[in-house]
Amino acid sequence: MSAVDTTFETLRSxxxxxxxxxxxxxxxxxxxxxxxxxxxxSRGASLCELGIPYSDPIADGPVIQASYTRVLDQNQKxxxxxxxxxxWTTELSAPIxxxxxxxxxxxxxxxNYVTSAKAAGIAGAIVPDLLVEESAAFAEIxxxxxxxxxxxxxxxxPRERAxxxxxxxxxxxxxxxxxxxxxxxxxxxxxxxxQVGWLKARTDLPICIGFGISKPEHVKMLAPVADGLIxxxxxxxxxxxVEEKGEQAVLAEIGALADELITAINS
Amino acid sequence: xxxxxxAVPNSSGRFGEFGGRYVPETxxxxxxxxxxxxxxxxxxxxxxxxxxDLFNTFVGRPSPLxxxxxxxxxxxxxxxxxxxxxxxxxxxxxINNTLGQALLTLRMGKKRVIAETGAGQHGVATxxxxxxxxxxxxxxxxxxxxxxxxxxxFSMKLLGAEVRSVESGSRTLRDAINEAMRDWxxxxxxxxxxxxxxxxxxxxxLIVRDFQSIIGQETRQQSLENFGCLPDRVVACVxxxxxxxxxxxxxxxxxxxxxxxxEAGGHSDQPGDHASPLSxxxxxxxxxxxxxxxxxxxxxxxDVHSISAGLDYPGVGPExxxxxxxxxxxxxxxxxxxxxxxFDTLTRIEGILPALESSHAIAKAMECARELGPEK
Ligand SMILES: Cc1ncc(COP(=O)(O)O)c(C=O)c1O
Numbered sequence: 001m002s003a004v005d006t007t008f009e010t011l012r013s014x015x016x017x018x019x020x021x022x023x024x025x026x027x028x029x030x031x032x033x034x035x036x037x038x039x040x041x042s043r044g045a046s047l048c049e050l051g052i053p054y055s056d057p058i059a060d061g062p063v064i065q066a067s068y069t070r071v072l073d074q075n076q077k078x079x080x081x082x083x084x085x086x087x088w089t090t091e092l093s094a095p096i097x098x099x100x101x102x103x104x105x106x107x108x109x110x111x112n113y114v115t116s117a118k119a120a121g122i123a124g125a126i127v128p129d130l131l132v133e134e135s136a137a138f139a140e141i142x143x144x145x146x147x148x149x150x151x152x153x154x155x156x157x158p159r160e161r162a163x164x165x166x167x168x169x170x171x172x173x174x175x176x177x178x179x180x181x182x183x184x185x186x187x188x189x190x191x192x193x194x195q196v197g198w199l200k201a202r203t204d205l206p207i208c209i210g211f212g213i214s215k216p217e218h219v220k221m222l223a224p225v226a227d228g229l230i231x232x233x234x235x236x237x238x239x240x241x242v243e244e245k246g247e248q249a250v251l252a253e254i255g256a257l258a259d260e261l262i263t264a265i266n267s
Numbered sequence: 268x269x270x271x272x273x274a275v276p277n278s279s280g281r282f283g284e285f286g287g288r289y290v291p292e293t294x295x296x297x298x299x300x301x302x303x304x305x306x307x308x309x310x311x312x313x314x315x316x317x318x319x320d321l322f323n324t325f326v327g328r329p330s331p332l333x334x335x336x337x338x339x340x341x342x343x344x345x346x347x348x349x350x351x352x353x354x355x356x357x358x359x360x361x362i363n364n365t366l367g368q369a370l371l372t373l374r375m376g377k378k379r380v381i382a383e384t385g386a387g388q389h390g391v392a393t394x395x396x397x398x399x400x401x402x403x404x405x406x407x408x409x410x411x412x413x414x415x416x417x418x419x420x421f422s423m424k425l426l427g428a429e430v431r432s433v434e435s436g437s438r439t440l441r442d443a444i445n446e447a448m449r450d451w452x453x454x455x456x457x458x459x460x461x462x463x464x465x466x467x468x469x470x471x472x473l474i475v476r477d478f479q480s481i482i483g484q485e486t487r488q489q490s491l492e493n494f495g496c497l498p499d500r501v502v503a504c505v506x507x508x509x510x511x512x513x514x515x516x517x518x519x520x521x522x523x524x525x526x527x528x529x530e531a532g533g534h535s536d537q538p539g540d541h542a543s544p545l546s547x548x549x550x551x552x553x554x555x556x557x558x559x560x561x562x563x564x565x566x567x568x569x570d571v572h573s574i575s576a577g578l579d580y581p582g583v584g585p586e587x588x589x590x591x592x593x594x595x596x597x598x599x600x601x602x603x604x605x606x607x608x609x610f611d612t613l614t615r616i617e618g619i620l621p622a623l624e625s626s627h628a629i630a631k632a633m634e635c636a637r638e639l640g641p642e643k
Contacts, residue, residue, distance in 0.1 A: 055567040056441070056553065058448045059291040065435065078565045102289055103552040107566030129289045129555075133279065154293040156455065161295075179293055180453035 003095035003123040004148040004171035007047055008206040008227060018046035018228025019262045020208055021235050022099065024067040025050050026076045028242055030084040036239065039251050041094045043258040046228065048094060049126065051236075052081060054101040059128045061183030063233040067240065078104065082120040089121025097124040097148060097171070102138075105130075110138050114145045124148025124171050132165050139168055148172075155179050155195060162199055172206040172227065175199070177213065183233045185212035188221065196225040216264035223265045231261060272519045272595050275586065280469020280556075283592065285585035288468040290448075290555045297455045302470040304375050309477070314370065321366050322481060325399070326356045330482075332489035337616045344636035345499065349619070349629075350486050352510065359622065360482060360510045361392035365461055367478035369396035372459040379403040379458040383447040385412055385440030385506070386577035386624065387419025389463030394428035396461075404428040407446040411438040412576045437570050440506075440580045444554050464507025465584030468555030472512075472584050479513025487517050500525040500635050504628040505545070505598065506578035508587045516586075519595055528587060529631045531573035532600035542571035544583050545591050545598040553582040559591070574603040575623035601627040609633060 001009075011018055021040045025033055037048050053068035053076070060068070089096055098117055105113045105127065117125065124147055130138065132151060142149040148171025153162045156179055166173055177192045178185065196207055209222050210230030219229055235254055242250045275282040288298060308314040322328040331354060335347045352360040365382075372380055380402045384390030390406040397404035406423055410432045413420055423430050436442040444467075451460045465472045465479075483501075490498050501518060503511035505528040518524045533541030541547065544559040551560040553568055561569040561581040573579040590596035601609075606623060609630035614620050621629055 055436070056445050058445060058555075059293070059452060061449070069435070072567060101552075101566070103562070103568075104566035106552055106557075107549075107562065107564070128291050129552075131288060131290065131292060131295060134287055134289060152292045154291070156293055156296045158296065165292075176293065178453075179455065181449050 002146050002148045002171060004047065004097060007095055008172060011046060011227070017223055017226065017265050018208065019044060019258065019265055020047050020049060020210070020228050020230040021045050021258065022049040022051055022230060022232030023239070024064065024071060024236055025052055025081045026071040026074070027067045027236070027239050028070065030076070030080060032242065032247060034084060034088045035247065035251060036254060037088055037092060037096070039255050040258055041092055043255050044262045045258060046094055048096050049099045049230065049232070050085065050096050050122070052078065052098055052100040052104060054104060056103070057101065059181055061181040061233060063237050063240070064182050067236045078108070082116055085120040085122055095123040096121065097126060097150065098122050099126045099128065102127050102130040105138065110141050114141050114147045118145060118147055124150055126150045126152070126174055128152060132168055135168065142170065150174050152176055153199070155189065155192065159198070163202060166199065166203040166205050169205060172208050173199070173203070174230070175207050175209045175226070177209050177211045177222070180211070182211055184214040188212055188218050190221070193221065193225050200225055216260055219261055219264040220267070229261070229265060272593065273516065275589060276469065276473055280473065282472070282586045282589035285558050285588040286469055286472055286556050288555060289552045289557065290468045291452060293452050294455060294468070298468055298470065300375065301371065304371055305470055305474050308371060308374060317370060318367055322363070326362050326366070327354065328481065329485045329489070330354050332486060332493060334493070335617050338613060338633070339636065341612065341616055342633050342636040344641055345639035347632055347636050348493070348498070350482060350514065352482060353619070353622065353625070357388070357392050357395050359388040359392065360479060360513065361389045361463060362395065363481055363513065364463070364475050364478040364509060365389070365392040365396040368459065368461040368474065369400050369402065372402060372461070373400060375459060377457055377459045379405070379454065380461055381405045381407065381447050381450050381454070381458055382461045382463060383407045383440065383443035384463060385409070385443065385579060386575065386622070387412065387416040387423070388577060388622070390428070390430070391419050391422045391426070393461050393463070394423045394426035397428065398426045405450070406430050407433050407443040407450070409433045409437070409439040409443050412440065412443070416576055439576065441568065441582070448554070464509040465512045465586060466507040466554055466556065466582055472556065472586055475509050476512040476516055476586060479509050480516045482510065482513040483515060483517030486514065497521055497524050499639060500527060502527045502529060502628050502632040502635060504529045504578065504624050505583060505587060506531070506580050506624060507582070508584035512584055512586055515590070515596060519590070526590070526596040527631060527635065528596055528598045529627045530598060530600040531575060531578035531627060532602035533572040533574070534603050539570050540572050541600065542573040542579050542581065543600040544581060545587060546600050556585045558585040558588040559583055574606065575627070577622070577624040578627065599631060601630045605630045
């Protein structure tokens with residue numbers, strides 16, 4: 001069992017649901033990323049997603065895209081991220097999973113990526129551009145290394161296929177709430193509740209919903225059918241203001257947002 | 268006996284180890300639907316005759332195979348023949364693909380089309396096909412390319428397309444593809460993405476190659492008619508690689524015909540100064556397929572340079588990677604200055620103004636003619 005499995009097992013036994021924030025690694029520097037993770041976990045985040053900046057992120061909206069560009073412009077390398085992660089993860093009480101393009105994993109070598117991420121204390125990977133058909137080799141290594149490979153289902157995924165994805169995904173299933181890219185939305189499509197409910201009745205795998213979530217109303221609508229909710233752009237947008245507002249102010253805002261959303265999740 | 272080199276891709280879109288599909292799950296259903304619809308269309312004589320009719324009466328095909336007599340004399344070597352795709356409606360080969368894909372769009376019942384463009388040729392060809400069939404058309408174009416290709420932007424707008432400027436990254440073709448893909452992530456249920464080259468996730472490299480193969484099929488037949496045999500060597504420029512794939516594919520099983528692809532050499536061999544992934548790149552993943560790509564040791568795509576916006580791209584179609592690694596096609600590169608010289612020469616001695624993209628191939632064709640000597 002990876003740390004992700006243990007986390008969901010504990011949450012389920014306590015009848016609680018997970019809050020999973022997403023943070024871009026190194027935005028605006030790795031030191032601050034470490035502080036944000038610590039703050040989020042101290043507020044009650046169950047698991048954090050660490051976004052590995054990529055030059056051509058197809059599934060990301062302007063907020064996360066811009067954060068990736070900011071980091072890559074500073075010439076930050078994957079090795080720098082893993083080195084920093086190693087120091088954070090020894091202190092953090094919740095697992096970290098990487099959100100990472102297959103271009104990066106492929107370039108590192110599949111085996112090498114998994115072993116070096118694991119050595120840095122990272123518990124798994126969400127690979128937004130790796131489809132179930134292309135995932136056999138990587139999934140095999142992840143299984144052997146007990147590294148969670150979290151796969152995605154979207155509103156356009158046919159139901160049969162969604163079940164097949166549930167079978168190969170480990171840790172949890174990432175249910176994408178919208179047909180689209182990351183970024184906050186005022187409203188989320190109500191069908192997602194029924195879609196996730198349908199899957200939930202057919203799998204034991206924890207299901208977390210992400211994309212577009214930023215408000216307590218979203219959380220209240222989705223929490224009843226999900227094991228956890230993922231929030232990215234709403235946090236990354238605040239981090240982008242660090243230069244203007246200063247680290248303390250931004251950490252306080254992120255903490256307040258986390259409080260608000262966690263309260264809504266378990267209300 | 269092993270399979271002929273033309274027997275690719277397989278059902279997962281693999282050209283040897285290259286190709287495949289590396290995209291977000293959101294796009295899977297639309298790509299499956301496109302692959303299915305294309306498989307049906309390929310077998311449908313009505314689709315084929317509709318496309319042939321458009322080629323003949325709308326595009327003006329067949330395009331001539333022209334004997335460049337004065338250029339041949341100038342080089343003092345083998346005969347140089349030019350496949351005149353510039354005589355097509357809208358001035359380039361891109362229209363072959365956009366008409367085919369517009370017909371597929373109609374078959375799938377979609378009403379909205381998006382496209383990316385570098386030089387603007389694919390944008391104009393897409394806008395033209397959309398005007399012809401009453402489809403809504405949005406073209407993504409890098410801000411840098413909008414600046415260097417202003418007349419094509421003007422044409423697209425006249426044709427009723429909306430041109431959206433892409434300000435991210437290097438503000439060129441690669442970023443335009445990213446932005447088009449992001450649009451498609453949200454609009455995939457009602458929109459078809461007419462990709463402009465033999466790149467992207469399966470089935471795009473297959474579909475675009477097939478629609479462009481009319482170039483090589485005609486060239487083959489015209490060669491036999493004009494000089495009674497197949498050419499000794501065929502040269503084409505490679506950006507994403509669609510004109511080259513369309514030209515080469517009908518010849519790949521003719522082992523006597525040498526094939527030469529010419530990438531953009533930019534101003535030097537240094538990383539960042541050229542756009543030649545087949546010459547200098549690595550195996551990697553970009554825009555949904557596994558191919559040669561210019562990337563750094565972290566898997567981040569590198570900036571590239573070419574004087575010609577249509578070749579200014581860090582990736583290349585997966586079938587070219589297959590042809591390179593199986594040694595079926597040789598690939599070389601031509602620098603900006605050589606391409607400019609070839610442009611000047613062809614313009615002055617043949618009265619043909621070539622595209623900057625094609626000028627790369629012309630420069631190398633002149634070199635080949637000298638090397639092969641006067642026997643062909
Ligand atoms: C005339 C011409 N040739 C070649 C290209 C490069 O594309 P490809 O390599 O896909 O043929 C372009 C692209 O705009 C073009 O306009």
